[in-house]
Amino acid sequence: MAREIQNGEYELGAHRTLLQEFWRNFRRNRLSLIGGIIVLFYAVLAVFAPLIAPYDPIEQFDAPRGMRNPMPPLSRDVDGRLFLLGTDKFGRDILSRAIYGTRTLLQVAVGSISIAMLIGVTMGAVAGYKAGTWVDELLMRAVDIMLSFPSLVLAIALVGAFGIGKIRVGPFTVSNIVKIMLVIAITYSPRFARVMRAVVLQEMAKDYVAAARISGASGVRILVAEILPNTIPPIIVQASLMMATTVLTTSSLSFLGLGLQPPRPSLGLMLNEARDYLFWGAWWYAVVPGGLITLAILGFNLLGDGLRDALDPRQARRRR
Amino acid sequence: MSGLLDVEGLVTRFYTEEGVVKAVDGNSFRLEEDEALGVVGESGSGKTVTALSIMRLIEAPGRIEAGRILFRGEDLLKKSEREMRRIRGKDLSMVFQDSLSSLNPTLTVGAQIARVLKHHTRLSRRARWRRAVELLAAVGIPEPAKRASHYPHQLSGGMRQRALIAMAISCNPKLLILDEPTTALDVTIEAQIFELIGELKEEFGMGVFLITHDLSVVASFCSRVIIMYAGKIVEEAGVHELYAHPLHPYTRGLLRSIPPLEGGEARLQSIPGEVPDLINLPPGCNFSPRCALADERCWQVEPELSGITPGHRAACWRAERPAMAGGGHD
Numbered sequence: 001m002a003r004e005i006q007n008g009e010y011e012l013g014a015h016r017t018l019l020q021e022f023w024r025n026f027r028r029n030r031l032s033l034i035g036g037i038i039v040l041f042y043a044v045l046a047v048f049a050p051l052i053a054p055y056d057p058i059e060q061f062d063a064p065r066g067m068r069n070p071m072p073p074l075s076r077d078v079d080g081r082l083f084l085l086g087t088d089k090f091g092r093d094i095l096s097r098a099i100y101g102t103r104t105l106l107q108v109a110v111g112s113i114s115i116a117m118l119i120g121v122t123m124g125a126v127a128g129y130k131a132g133t134w135v136d137e138l139l140m141r142a143v144d145i146m147l148s149f150p151s152l153v154l155a156i157a158l159v160g161a162f163g164i165g166k167i168r169v170g171p172f173t174v175s176n177i178v179k180i181m182l183v184i185a186i187t188y189s190p191r192f193a194r195v196m197r198a199v200v201l202q203e204m205a206k207d208y209v210a211a212a213r214i215s216g217a218s219g220v221r222i223l224v225a226e227i228l229p230n231t232i233p234p235i236i237v238q239a240s241l242m243m244a245t246t247v248l249t250t251s252s253l254s255f256l257g258l259g260l261q262p263p264r265p266s267l268g269l270m271l272n273e274a275r276d277y278l279f280w281g282a283w284w285y286a287v288v289p290g291g292l293i294t295l296a297i298l299g300f301n302l303l304g305d306g307l308r309d310a311l312d313p314r315q316a317r318r319r320r
Numbered sequence: 321m322s323g324l325l326d327v328e329g330l331v332t333r334f335y336t337e338e339g340v341v342k343a344v345d346g347n348s349f350r351l352e353e354d355e356a357l358g359v360v361g362e363s364g365s366g367k368t369v370t371a372l373s374i375m376r377l378i379e380a381p382g383r384i385e386a387g388r389i390l391f392r393g394e395d396l397l398k399k400s401e402r403e404m405r406r407i408r409g410k411d412l413s414m415v416f417q418d419s420l421s422s423l424n425p426t427l428t429v430g431a432q433i434a435r436v437l438k439h440h441t442r443l444s445r446r447a448r449w450r451r452a453v454e455l456l457a458a459v460g461i462p463e464p465a466k467r468a469s470h471y472p473h474q475l476s477g478g479m480r481q482r483a484l485i486a487m488a489i490s491c492n493p494k495l496l497i498l499d500e501p502t503t504a505l506d507v508t509i510e511a512q513i514f515e516l517i518g519e520l521k522e523e524f525g526m527g528v529f530l531i532t533h534d535l536s537v538v539a540s541f542c543s544r545v546i547i548m549y550a551g552k553i554v555e556e557a558g559v560h561e562l563y564a565h566p567l568h569p570y571t572r573g574l575l576r577s578i579p580p581l582e583g584g585e586a587r588l589q590s591i592p593g594e595v596p597d598l599i600n601l602p603p604g605c606n607f608s609p610r611c612a613l614a615d616e617r618c619w620q621v622e623p624e625l626s627g628i629t630p631g632h633r634a635a636c637w638r639a640e641r642p643a644m645a646g647g648g649h650d
Binding site: 132206207208210211212213214215216217218225226229230232 | 375377380405406407408409410413414416418421422423424425426427435436439440484487488
């Protein structure tokens with residue numbers, strides 16, 4: 001046996017799992033850590049909204065004598081209840097509404113990104129695997145057409161086509177929130193399709209795919225079992241960056257009155273209501289939802305950049 | 321009577337936008353049971369395409385145009401893709417040159433070997449893993465149980481190549497194709513790998529089809545050699561015969577470009593000119609533009625690969641053995 005001459009072979013690095021390696025790379029970048037903390041903060045806010053929010057987001061409170069809703073931060077109602085961030089025009093607690101609004105916003109964002117990923121990744125994987133055939137051509141031209149519209153315009157058009165509020169499809173009723181998720185998912189799935197197709201093409205050229213074929217694996221098996229795991233990093237990065245965009249689009253739709261409908265608390269809708277009161281000096285009304293939206297977008301973008309650097313060290317090195 | 325592998329008149333072409341690439345142009349050869357056959361040639365001479373044709377892994381725009389590939393008496397070109405999948409990795413296996421890209425970076429080495437076993441055996445999950453560890457041990461990887469759960473990037477180049485070989489022999493193939501298995505490795509490890517392959521060949525009694533551009537590797541490992549040039553076999557002989565009496569001018573050129581072991585003061589000679597464009601092959605003999613001996617006939621008529629002496633074939637008009645040309649026997 002050739003066992004004796006092992007000293008010529010050395011190991012490359014210590015035994016680290018892929019996850020540990022990723023964490024090591026990720027931690028090095030302070031900005032991405034900040035992004036991660038922001039996103040974590042939002043996640044906690046969304047998950048524990050009923051525990052964190054001091055009041056029911058729809059309950060209306062009466063202003064004490066001599067005051068009117070919207071009340072500024074730290075004011076109290078007739079019964080002496082404290083409103084940390086003030087009230088809105090109907091006397092509802094802005095803090096509670098903002099917390100619940102964040103919850104719905106993240107629900108829509110996570111839901112629509114998941115659906116978009118599912119559609120886009122499938123399309124992209126098929127197109128990439130069948131690259132150069134009419135299937136690829138058909139899928140990618142459809143993607144081109146969808147990408148030629150500005151995404152918000154496309155989303156508005158889709159809401160227009162589906163109708164505002166909940167919709168009926170045959171015997172099924174689709175709730176408004178699910179409908180919005182679908183609209184945004186359709187709008188953003190082409191971006192996932194593009195990324196996925198490119199990654200699949202890149203991976204297919206690698207020898208391990210040929211090696212898998214040589215070991216007798218079928219085409220579908222190679223695509224699912226061999227190539228798919230290798231496409232996860234770029235798709236995660238894309239999803240994280242798209243979260244930021246989706247937060248903005250969801251808020252924009254609500255702001256325009258095409259998204260979430262009152263009385264469901266929504267940051268975009270709050271921003272819209274606040275417009276009328278800006279000149280009356282009710283700054284808290286707009287700053288709270290606006291700030292939350294901005295911070296969420298910042299957090300997801302920082303996280304996405306950090307993930308890209310950590311998952312694709314080649315690109316990160318180039319940047320430094 | 322047939323060998324383990326009989327390739328007859330294989331023609332593989334690639335239909336590119338620039339034109340038709342005649343990658344493999346009408347080659348025939350035979351590989352006997354547990355024989356090691358070496359295939360030597362420059363890049364682009366059709367070695368790898370020949371191997372991929374045998375595996376039936378030529379993809380568009382490439383096509384196998386003609387010929388028969390008899391593997392254990394059955395024509396692989398007549399098999400359905402489904403039947404081929406059952407043969408690949410089981411009876412017919414292949415190892416690539418670049419071990420890092422040939423292994424899936426997201427799967428542990430053990431899982432990749434186990435996956436091949438899953439395609440071809442009915443072993444249980446646990447049994448597959450156990451067998452994967454056994455195979456890693458068989459190819460001389462220390463601490464195989466630990467290594468099995470490592471990812472490719474955690475292993476050295478030599479170990480990865482061993483793991484790849486373990487994967488290739490996991491189902492006891494009858495024929496193992498090695499496509500420049502040691503190009504990415506340094507010389508000491510190269511020697512170890514060939515030692516290992518030699519042992520496995522004896523142990524499992526498999527035929528080996530070794531693709532390389534290194535004649536010295538062939539000399540130590542193979543019993544017979546095929547020399548390829550521009551998609552064609554130009555010479556075929558037993559190793560000793562080839563080294564002692566190279567017939568084709570191209571083979572002689574190749575041999576002159578290897579440094580001799582003793583008294584190596586003489587300058588090494590390279591073959592002048594370049595490999596011809598496989599789309600626009602010259603008329604006559606493919607090698608004629610670079611050949612010092614070429615005459616009118618070489619430029620116009622293509623020589624056939626024919627037996628010059630028993631067991632020694634060459635495709636050259638000028639390939640008469642000097643002794644025979646003189647009319648005597650040696």
